[in-house]
Amino acid sequence: MIRSIGSRADTVSRDRATAIALAKAEAARDCWVVEGIYGWLVREIQDRATTLIWICLDEAECSANIRQRGTRGGASAESFNALLDWADSYRSRDGSSSFSAHRLIFDEFAGAKEVLPTRRAVKAFADNLALRRS
Template sequence: MRIAILGNSGSGKSTLARWLAQQGAAALLDLDSVAWEPGQIAVARPAAVAEAEVRRFCASHADWVVEGCYAKLIQVTLDFAPRLILLNPGLAQCLDNCRARPWEPHKFASKAEQDQHLAFLLDWVADYYQRDGEMSLAAHAKLFAGYPGTKHELRQQPQLQPAEAQILAWTR
């Protein structure tokens, strides 16, 4: 099982990725962990360093799930012929998910610190549909359209409890 998940912040990438990795006993890579300097969420790593880490991760695991909003880093995974998932549940769902997001201790020292960044995150999520660059809907759609391998665009959050048959089949 090799799966790459792409989408807006709040689209459900992390939730789906964790579930798939657990069900399929696969290694999991959150691209935030390679895109930013450790312990410095606001300091980006050089692109070549991040890309090399993604390539190393994919090459060193038979089964894996990679998730993130970085089109250039997801592009690296495509050399390994994964199933590509574009999560695109719409703005309202992404905003709701961000507001309900549990504390992410790998990104913030406390839930209070995370909550201080919520307004910025909500603006960032809303801008996804208009902005340019690798973390935009335009870049994600272009990458998705150009990928000749197995791919799925999900326009609503997948049901995981109980799991939809299609999603469960991806873990086999």
């Protein structure tokens, strides 16, 4: 099951306490995956993780993907452009959703870990998982 933890289906951010509670509930399961950019949320559940996969694509590739998928949840042109600016600033901005914060989480993680820097690497990783499951 895929569940949106950091935001609701309509892309409105959840309050922090609710997001943390949902993430902790998912992380209490035997098998779980968290995907996203919320470093502050990862910090809340990383002690339950056995593996950390960092999908660290180039900002230009992320922005191109955002442009391709277009606006969502009734977003305005202004908020869409703000999202593109935010994606483009990944390596230069500060905060828990920045490259430097993600690098620190990755570097400090004691379990198995891997960086996937390209779409090709992501696809190869997913294909390998699929082969191991069959």
